[in-house]
Amino acid sequence: xxxxxxxxxxxxxxxxxxxxxxxxxxxxxxxxxxxxxxxxxxxxxxxxxxxxxxxxxxxxxxxxxxxxxxxxxxxxxxxxxxxxxxxxxxxxxxxxxxxxxxxxxxxxxxxxxxxxxxxxxxxxxxxxxxxxxxxxxxxxxxxxxxxxxxxxxxxxxxxxxxxxxxxxxxxxxxxxxx
Numbered sequence: 416x417x418x419x420x421x422x423x424x425x426x427x428x429x430x431x432x433x434x435x436x437x438x439x440x441x442x443x444x445x446x447x448x449x450x451x452x453x454x455x456x457x458x459x460x461x462x463x464x465x466x467x468x469x470x471x472x473x474x475x476x477x478x479x480x481x482x483x484x485x486x487x488x489x490x491x492x493x494x495x496x497x498x499x500x501x502x503x504x505x506x507x508x509x510x511x512x513x514x515x516x517x518x519x520x521x522x523x524x525x526x527x528x529x530x531x532x533x534x535x536x537x538x539x540x541x542x543x544x545x546x547x548x549x550x551x552x553x554x555x556x557x558x559x560x561x562x563x564x565x566x567x568x569x570x571x572x573x574x575x576x577x578x579x580x581x582x583x584x585x586x587x588x589x590x591x592x593x
Contacts, residue, residue: 425472425536425537425538425556425557425558426538427506428466428470428472428498428502428538428556429538429539429540429554429556431498431501431502431505431506432446432494432497432498432501432540432554432556433446433493433494433497433498433501434446436493436497438490438493438544438546441486441544441546442544442545442546442547443544443545444490444493444542444543444544444545444552445542445543445545446540446541446542447541447542447543459477459478459479459520459523460477460478460484460487460517460518460519460520461475461476461477461478461517461518461519461520461522461523462475462476462478462484462487462488462491462515462516462517462518463475463476463515463516463518463523463526464476464491464495464512464513464514464515464516465512465513465559466495466498466499466510466511466512466513467510467511467513468508468509468510468511469508469509469510470502470508470510471559471561471562472556472557472558472559473555473556473557473559474491474494474495474498474512474554474555474556474557475518475523475526475554475555475557476488476490476491476494476552476553476554476555477523477552477553477554477555478550478551478552478553479550479551484517487552488515488517490544490552491515492512492515494542494554495512496512498510498512499511499512527555527557530557530558530559533560535557535558535559535560536557536558537555537556537557537558538555538556539553539554539555539556540553540554540556541553541554542554
């Protein structure tokens, strides 16, 4: 029987996030100590991933004013896959990651508010993408209460679909029909 890592132990999941990695020919990504301001500007975008298997959690990547959001969707893929690998190797927990889902700042804020209102825990880590300029990128790990927060949401689009990012509202689980 495989050990299970409870999603209420979000800090342990967040601690399995990669610390630093080379980002192809696009520079390096380094986790920094401390975090930036918690406010989500209108120019911010988020990329969500579901983690499913021996545990259920969500990973949200936030970037401010990205010139090419697909670059940060790929960065999110790397972070999510390295997280899944670390959880497997270090904790013996099998986790699969979903395709990336694009979200507006407003949809991501509503998801975070719904998670907070439902009493779900989350942890944040800030990365710096160092290439031609320095771009801060936040990674949020959230307890999902055993649900896939991105499944069936019409306001999110898979990154590979090339869909619209017009996501004014998100009826996140626990948020009611706000």
